[in-house]
Amino acid sequence: METLHHILQASFTKAIRHAFNDLSEAESHAEMAPCQQEGFGHYQCNSALRLAKIVKKNPRAVAQEIEKALDQKTRAMCDKIEIAGPGFLNITLSSSFLSHEIEHVLADSHFGASLPARCLKVVIDFSSPNVAKELHVGHIRSTIIGECLSRLFEFLGCEVLRLNHIGDWGTQFGMLITYMKEHAKAVLRGEEKTDLISLMGWYKNAKKQFDQDPEFKNRSQLEVVRLQSGDSESIRIWKIICEISRKSHQEIYDLLDVKLIERGESFYNPLLKDVVDELEKKGLVTISDNAKCIFLEGFANREGEPLPVIIQKSDGGYNYDTTDLAALRHRLFVEKADRIIYVVDSGQSLHFQMIFKTAENAGWYDPAQIEVDHVGFGVVLGPDGKKFKTRSGETEKLMDLLTEAVDRARTVIRERLPDAPEEEIDHLARVIGIDAIKYADLSSHRLKDYVFSYDRMLRFDGNTAVFLLYAYVRINGIQRKTKVDLDKISGRLLLQHPSEIALGLHIRRFGEILELMARDLLPNRLTDYLYELADKFNAFYRDCRVEGTPEEASRLLLCQAAARILKQGLEILGLQTVERM
């Protein structure tokens, strides 16, 4: 289904072309926006102000000519089209038109969102933790935002490849394998089970010994060579290490209901030499301090010295940059992605700018054809405004944080539903606790740091998951109370009261919001929209009686549309709904 924004934009563009036939195609393109103030109308077209300069007429006169040139179909959609201020065109849609539109939304599998003409392939790199280290709060944002964007593009009919670019390769494995060969013999013989906690302990010890003991350092470096050359015992131990990490990370993905395909740095290892060769052949590489470097225009460090992408170190080793270049090339040429998205903290923004620029210079892609975006995000802060830490001062572990949210949700729910069986309370606590964490993250503008607060995220008022879940429960409650079988409702939907019209218009705008979100990749667009939806629903329910009125059937249909959009919106955010709370 086309969005109203598109429909109106097309009609007004046509009218402009009709009224001023000397304009170029770009010049006659109509700007359409939702009205700033509800009282003025539903949409507004501001193009007259811009066109006035081109056709050298007064903007109000231009607006008048546009209005006169509108076709019959557009007029029939509107109650009134008014010229206001210096030359704005304010459009008020008719309630009968909007009512029809909501009926269509109810029958539409995509609730009024328009789908791209062709199925696009979108690669999203997210979560991407490192092996032998636990996921921490820093990874939560990437995981939650990446899952949300994946769901958005899936809903919009794209083929999404969700990639977990885990840090599973590099020289650090040399010391870890050496340490385990010396201190974890029983584990390596398969006689003893182990977990990520022990692994992290070994990693810490190995690092310490590596820094203090030259003999150990030497053995570790030899181990790196063995691993790189594919020595079977080294590879076997490396696989054990990866498997321990994988198991622990998977527990978190399961709890968060996140799906990812693992394609770590090791996957690209065999491709690195080729990438370096190609870049050299293309003349992009400069040797600096014995390292192979790519210098890009406009990239300098704080001292103003040129900052290179280092693709091969002086010791011959490859690094993070090389791997990301190989990954980008693979995603472009093997995966044939139409769009590539990296959900990684803003601290890595320079890294990605340089990788993208290098790929562009190598002729791998044209940014006008294929969108490659770094979706950065800010830091999670504690109540003291500093980086979130546990009481012991360590960076908070993700699993502890999720468990705590679920525990706190359990306390809240037990108070509200004292008679509910323990099983139901457990289920609700799990859903509400996880939803609260996700929503708190997605509803803050991703580029800003945000303050983590269990108390705030579990509140029943304000812009929280709990508020939205409760709104959803309430709407379903209304439907249940009337005992009307919604599938069998006959009769039309007719929006009458201003609160009904406001809710109807908002419901119809769902697709527009998703389109904006797909463009700027800001999940808080959708949370803001849903919060407003719940608000508009509450106003409608306050102003309009449903049960036992002549309007009951129509209003129930409106409730149903609101409930479906709310549920679908929450689903795109990665949130589950509940039936009572």
Ligand code: ARG
């Ligand atoms: N493993 C990295 C880290 O934890 C993030 C990787 C992000 N993805 C990428 N293609 N570089 O910092």
